[in-house]
Amino acid sequence: MYPERVVSGMRPTGAMHLGHYHGALKNWIRMQSEHPCLFFVADWHALTTHYDDPSIIETSTWDMVIDWLAAGIDPNKATIFIQSKVPEHAELHLLLSMATPLGWLERVPTYKDQQEKLADRDLATYGFLGYPLLQAADVLIYRASMVPVGEDQIPHIEMMRELARRFNHLYGKERGFEQKVQEAIKKLGSKAARSYNTLRAEYQEQGKAEALGYARTLLDQAQSLSQEDRERLLGHLEGTGRIILVEPQARLTEASRLPGLDGQKMSKSYGNAIALREDRDSVTKKIRTMPTDPARVRRTDPGEPEKCPVWQLHKVYSDEPTKEWVLKGCRSAGIGCIECKQPVVDGVLKEQEPMRERAQQYLDNPKLVREIVEDGCAAARKLAQETMVDVRSAMGLNYR
Incomplete structure (x- = not known):
């Protein structure tokens, strides 16, 4: 039996925003106190859709790690590392590809979905098709028992389980x-x-x-x-042979309750995001200029909070008395939109303050970040190498 272990990663696509914090990082922070956790920067995965312009990957990687540390990921509790610094991921990906039916990759729901969403990119590559297989290798190589995911990622976890089952069936029957x-x-x-x-x-x-x-x-x-x-x-x-690769379980995480400044999903590409460590003045300006209920043309016009993007942020950042004040004041035109937005400004800035403080030591001394990642890569690689000894032996590649 293997110890319970959590593995998760993110692609380095630039500065993280508050949607990332409420959607994933808060879950990571909670889990790092409950189980051994490995969190990695998925830089190879970034190449599956940005292979023609990899220039931003390195800078984005370091920015993202600082954001993780600023948010509260503790390197004394969790292992933080970079995917490409543990080449065993690529080796397991290659070996798994030898026995993975092509149809398994083509049926992953996100394969066609992403091709449609990213129609402006040429994604007719093996790297893009093999994305779920590399994702599986990222998890299976650590014999992880849990992977925190949203509901849309469950098919990927099911595929990981199928791959582990197939591998154990094919290669777990040792002689005698x-x-x-x-x-x-x-x-x-x-x-x-x-x-x-x-x-x-x-x-x-x-x-x-x-x-x-x-x-x-x-x-x-x-x-x-x-x-x-x-x-x-x-x-x-x-009914199999030896359990060489462990079938991971999906650990469902709450979807982010934090919308963007326009009410849509928060996304840098939509221009509606607030970065995790964004400047106070910029945050204040963005929230104060948020669109509100179109019915409130004048200060004296009553509005409906449920039609206003600001109300969605109140649900996250305001206490019950404040929310009651907003509901009553908006519907009666007793408060103006600028007044209504101020508690949200205060709530966001209060949430960000400790993040900015934690980040400052790493911005002042980037060497600290490098050392954390270097130690994390060494720890992750040791675990990965242990798995690969068993994988190579099972596949007849353990030359002596």
């Missing part, structure tokens, strides 16, 4: 597997061995999912087993 399984069962002791065999039969013959859970717990608690024997017995239990 059945004999080694029987030897491992004997190490459990007679009582635990009987329980294991009974639970395996209940799972495989009757489809009892709870039997699988009980059997896994039994193996977890068996002090007499080596890690390899646990893997063999788990594979025997599930």
